[in-house]
Amino acid sequence: MAKVIGAVVVDNEECKGCGLCVVACPQDALSQNKQVNGRGYHYSFMKNPQACIGCSNCATVCPDSCIVVYRVKINEVRTEPVLVS
Amino acid sequence: MGELRLMKGNEVIAEAAIRCGCDGYFGYPITPQSEIMETLMDREPWNETGMVVLQAESEIASIHMVHGAAGSGKKVMTSSSSPGISLMAEGISYIAGAELPCLIVNVQRGGPGLGTIQPSQADYFQSTKGGGHGDYRLIVLAPSSVQEMNDFVETGFKLAFKYRNPAMILTDGVIGQMMEKVVLADYIPRVTDEEIDRRHGSWVTNGRKPNRGRNIITSLEMDSLKMEHNNIRLQDKYAKMEEEDVLFEEVQCEDAEYLLVAFGSSARICQKAVDQCREKGIKVGLLRPITLFPFPKKPIAALAKRVKGMLVVEMNAGQMVEDVQLAAGCNIPVKHFGRMGGIIPSPAEVVEALEQKLIGG
Amino acid sequence: MNLADIINPNNLVYEKPKLLTENTMHYCPGCSHGVVHKLLAEVILDLDIQEKTIGVSPVGCAVFAYNYIEIDWQEAAHGRAPAVATGIARCNPDKVVFTYQGDGDLASIGAAEILHACNRGENIVVIFVNNGIYGMTGGQMAPTTLIGQVTATTPNGRDAGRNGYPLKITELIAQLPGTSYVTRQSVHTPASIRKCKKAISKAFQAAIDKKGTSFVEVVSTCNMNWKLSPVKANEWMVDNMFPFYQPGDLKDSTKTDPASYTPLKN
Numbered sequence: 001m002a003k004v005i006g007a008v009v010v011d012n013e014e015c016k017g018c019g020l021c022v023v024a025c026p027q028d029a030l031s032q033n034k035q036v037n038g039r040g041y042h043y044s045f046m047k048n049p050q051a052c053i054g055c056s057n058c059a060t061v062c063p064d065s066c067i068v069v070y071r072v073k074i075n076e077v078r079t080e081p082v083l084v085s
Numbered sequence: 086m087g088e089l090r091l092m093k094g095n096e097v098i099a100e101a102a103i104r105c106g107c108d109g110y111f112g113y114p115i116t117p118q119s120e121i122m123e124t125l126m127d128r129e130p131w132n133e134t135g136m137v138v139l140q141a142e143s144e145i146a147s148i149h150m151v152h153g154a155a156g157s158g159k160k161v162m163t164s165s166s167s168p169g170i171s172l173m174a175e176g177i178s179y180i181a182g183a184e185l186p187c188l189i190v191n192v193q194r195g196g197p198g199l200g201t202i203q204p205s206q207a208d209y210f211q212s213t214k215g216g217g218h219g220d221y222r223l224i225v226l227a228p229s230s231v232q233e234m235n236d237f238v239e240t241g242f243k244l245a246f247k248y249r250n251p252a253m254i255l256t257d258g259v260i261g262q263m264m265e266k267v268v269l270a271d272y273i274p275r276v277t278d279e280e281i282d283r284r285h286g287s288w289v290t291n292g293r294k295p296n297r298g299r300n301i302i303t304s305l306e307m308d309s310l311k312m313e314h315n316n317i318r319l320q321d322k323y324a325k326m327e328e329e330d331v332l333f334e335e336v337q338c339e340d341a342e343y344l345l346v347a348f349g350s351s352a353r354i355c356q357k358a359v360d361q362c363r364e365k366g367i368k369v370g371l372l373r374p375i376t377l378f379p380f381p382k383k384p385i386a387a388l389a390k391r392v393k394g395m396l397v398v399e400m401n402a403g404q405m406v407e408d409v410q411l412a413a414g415c416n417i418p419v420k421h422f423g424r425m426g427g428i429i430p431s432p433a434e435v436v437e438a439l440e441q442k443l444i445g446g
Numbered sequence: 447m448n449l450a451d452i453i454n455p456n457n458l459v460y461e462k463p464k465l466l467t468e469n470t471m472h473y474c475p476g477c478s479h480g481v482v483h484k485l486l487a488e489v490i491l492d493l494d495i496q497e498k499t500i501g502v503s504p505v506g507c508a509v510f511a512y513n514y515i516e517i518d519w520q521e522a523a524h525g526r527a528p529a530v531a532t533g534i535a536r537c538n539p540d541k542v543v544f545t546y547q548g549d550g551d552l553a554s555i556g557a558a559e560i561l562h563a564c565n566r567g568e569n570i571v572v573i574f575v576n577n578g579i580y581g582m583t584g585g586q587m588a589p590t591t592l593i594g595q596v597t598a599t600t601p602n603g604r605d606a607g608r609n610g611y612p613l614k615i616t617e618l619i620a621q622l623p624g625t626s627y628v629t630r631q632s633v634h635t636p637a638s639i640r641k642c643k644k645a646i647s648k649a650f651q652a653a654i655d656k657k658g659t660s661f662v663e664v665v666s667t668c669n670m671n672w673k674l675s676p677v678k679a680n681e682w683m684v685d686n687m688f689p690f691y692q693p694g695d696l697k698d699s700t701k702t703d704p705a706s707y708t709p710l711k712n
Contacts, residue, residue: 006459007452018476018676024636041475049449056460057636063480064471069460070452109537137536141529142562149526149559153502153533156520161537179523278538290518290534292498292541301512303503303521 006054148176178217182304203427204258341370476676478666525556567624585671
């Protein structure tokens, strides 16, 4: 059974803190930072990195194209019974 | 040697455009210049040279079509008459601000407002001192014969491309509607896209190329210092025009005691008035500005030292007279004689005005 | 697997489109323009037409559109983008020309230019961003402002008796035989954005195939002048704009021949 895990990288200084990515995320992985960036915006960040599935919804809705998305498919390791003679 | 024909001034503009390799004409009908587009549509130059001819929905659209095509480096033009030129004023300002070459023909009629369809020269101010907003200038050529209607199409384009600035042929209903013999220009092939890239690759918007970055054509600049710099660049360009491209004609000025100053159709009338004056024993000469901008300041200043007075004859309430007064200085009288509303002054009226305003006074 | 292993060029699935410039967009946070710009950049690159595409930018918030996509651009006067595009397209028939216009630019001051360009079937693409308000000048009534909608010049809401009715210009344009593809899209969800990209791509393909005018309206938000958060603005748009400006294709004749007429008898 393949599992998909993802990660997003937000350009903190380009982010205008509009919050559209937070709403677009189906996994509730993103949030707006309490800190502000150099321009005074509450930039987005991964509050829950384990939840990200790399679906790109956040980056798709981002008007400032400041989110990069990565995704990996990993095969869950199955422990096969080993025959010992 | 070119082909000799008997043609209307307006028709000649169309024929000259096709022959000089014009890429496109965009216009809207208005009297007394509609024959320009009618002739083009009848000639179907798209079959012959590939020239585009399009009847737009308004003068506003026409000038902005010219704006677009000029930005792609094409040799394009429009024509209209006074009220239509007023509608184009915004677009002309944009083209001047974006520094694009194009040719605009104004076959003037009387104003203000809807005015009259009869000839007038009341758009001198509009053509030479703005019309649209901002500190810009047009190169303004004033033909006084059907032959010059032919010649100034290519001259206008040459100057427009030399300076990347809109050029205007400022004529009127007299010359537009008049039939005269004309020696037509020989055909010049249209400039190819490769040649446009070679000559104008630094600014044309005809698709980004691997050998150049993208080009942006705009007159917008939010940084005031940069905007002032843009204005200074424009003013330097206009100063260069005044140095290099002033055109004028002097008629019997060598021994003149009085000078008539007139452009376009008024200059033709004045030529006859000069003859009538000389028959009466009055030594009169004529200076005819051909470029209204850049204005022939220097020859007028030189003549102001030799003559007793100047009479500026225009079919308006007194417009070019202000430029003549500025060029002539304060040592001699510079008077104006004009008719308005579509009335064309007769040579006899001009002689009478000269006698009353300068000699008798 | 830790984050550092995932954030690796081999695992990249989404990044800023290569045709967007490095310039930070001047738009307000959450503005729909940024998304539409991004889709244009993606489509132009996908179709590999970046060296034959000329954009015509409007007057309005998108006046600086030329700062953001790496193609040749011309700036038009207010409302005149379709005329500027006509001039470029007529004299350069092998190029792809598009206008990018807001609702004030296209449906108010430029209503004549857009209708006639579409009616002539100019081979151009029109991207029409309709957020029902004037953005750049500070939130005044637009021709597309809804009845009752509060703007700077309709402080008590648009009143039909005083201000007339919201203009469904896209419906008018769909009637014109010169247009081949007329659609209304939005960019408020990942799904609608993907759909809008397909529509923009189809419009550009129609221009490449010389099918006449393609017209893509994008119903958008102007959260700043609507005085809502970007997220609330999207909700307001769905609740109020969509019932009047219904998303979907209004016309698609990209597969058929252009309209033909019986010639006059004599």
